[in-house]
Amino acid sequence: MFAELLQRLTAPAPAELPDTDARLALSALLVRIAKSDGHYDVTEIARIDRILAQRHELSPVDAAKLRADAEKLESEAPDTVRFTRAIKDAVPYEDRTAVIEALWAVVLADGVRDHEEDALLRLTASLLGINDRDSALARQRVEARG
DSSP: OHHHHHHHHTSSSOOOOOHHHHHHHHHHHHHHHHHTTSOOOHHHHHHHHHHHHHHHTOOHHHHHHHHHHHHHHHHHOOOHHHHHHHHHHHSOHHHHHHHHHHHHHHHTTTSOOOHHHHHHHHHHHHHTTOOHHHHHHHHHHHHHHO
């Protein structure tokens, strides 16, 4: 399952991903940002599960299963550059802005903005075609929600 999805993600011209693959790929991005500082803790895991449950209207158990699958995909996924390029090509801009908000929610989950997380989020936002201003506005919206 993951090998086929990875193959589609890294194809020279990726086609639009089916909903289930796009959901998994975007979930893997949340996991990747959470792991970027070397501390993948229960606060971040819980935040990812809540984001997945809300975004995809999943039960807590189904959200946890999706996150577990995303953890596997993230560990096998190529570098972030190719990974996000494929997602950018397959996901509309409006949805990419929502992805940046979700990524900021994970980064801010533990109350600490780590340099590695900031750097990966900046890179990811750029690769997804989201400029620094829109990313900063997304962060501010997340911070306002608490």
